[in-house]
Amino acid sequence: MARRPMTLARWMNTRPVAVTLYLVVMCAIIWSSYVGAQQMGYNWQWYQVPKYLFTFTDDGFQWGEIMVGLMATIGLSLTSFMLAIALGLVVALLRLSGLVVGKGVAIGFLELIRNIPLLxxxxxxxxxLGPIFGLDRWAASVLTLAVFHSALISEIFRAGINAIPKGQWEAADSIGMTRAQAYRWIVLPQSIRFMLPPLTGEMIALIKSxxxxxxxxxxxxxTVGRNIISDTFMSFEIWFTVAAVYLVVTLILSFGVSRMEKRFAVYQ
Structure with a gap:
């Protein structure tokens, strides 16, 4: 079979070119920020940043404030994502149930949440709701992120379930499975490969949200970054560091799920 010629679009989508373009854009942003800071007479203090990441004391290795804040962000994001998946699955199943009330509740929930800004x-x-139900800051944050992203996740679940051929449902009926058993043993396991990429994107969006x-x-x-800046006035250094930490976390997550997608592709 003859190989297709390398068009400009295909060449632009190759990994080396994509990485190169990404590095060029990042260098341009960093250089523009540096030039702007120099024109402002900004006093760079990068040498102070490492102590906010980690330190070595008489008690040994200690995480810095930024890394402690990162652990809190990861904990908040994971808790919210797990709750969002559970709520999103319930909403998706209600919408696919065929019940007039269930479908109406699901559509009403989606329209309400999708049209309210996250803030x-x-x-x-x-x-x-906090004073009424006794919600502290952490609980209110988890519920907000979970409810907001569950609306989007429910659509991912619905699309993944609808991607399963109708013959799979008929096969489940032919061997006497209930609808719940068909979902558990046939439909949801097969729909994972369709839902994994968009769920990954939603997880990354939740971390940033x-x-x-x-x-x-x-x-x-x-919050930790803002507190450090209020004490040290190192706006450029801290915000660049915080942005880099977010970037590293999301890239690691994307890489890990890409490996999972390949595993599913092998065994499907």
Whole structure:
């Protein structure tokens, strides 16, 4: 079979070119920031940044404030994502149930959440529902992120379930499976390979969305960065470091799920 000629579009999509373009863009951003800071007479203090990542004391190795904030961000994001998956699955199943009430509730939930800004939803959970139900900052943040992203995750579940051929449902009926058993043993396991890429994107989006909880002083990565800046006035260094930490986390997550996708591709 003859190989297709290397077009410009295919050449631009190759990994070396993509990495090169990414590095060029990042270098341009860093250089522009450096030039702007120099024109402002900014006093760079990069030598102070490492102590906010880790330190060695008489007690041994200690994580710095930024890394402690990162652990809080990861914990907040994982808890919210697990809750969002559970809630999103329930909403998707209600919409696919065929019940008029269930479908109406699911559509109403989706339309309500998708048309409320995330910041407004956070204020509703913390300032309105918080005093009523006794929600602290952490609980309000988890519920806000989970509810907001569950609306998007439910659509991912619905699309993945609908991607399963109708013959699979008929096969389950032919051997006497209930609808719940068909979902558990046939439909959901096969739909994972369709849902994994968009779920990964949603997890990355949730990690980035978690920065918004800094407005109610939850001690996560962005809040820690703001506190350090208020004490040291190292705005450029700290925000660059915080951005780099977010970038590393999301890249690791993307790489790990890419490996998982290859494993599913082998065994499907």
């Amino acid at each position: 407004v939803l956070l204020y509703l959970f913390y300032y309105v 978690s920065a918004i909880v800094s407005v109610i002083a939850v001690a996560e990565l962005t």
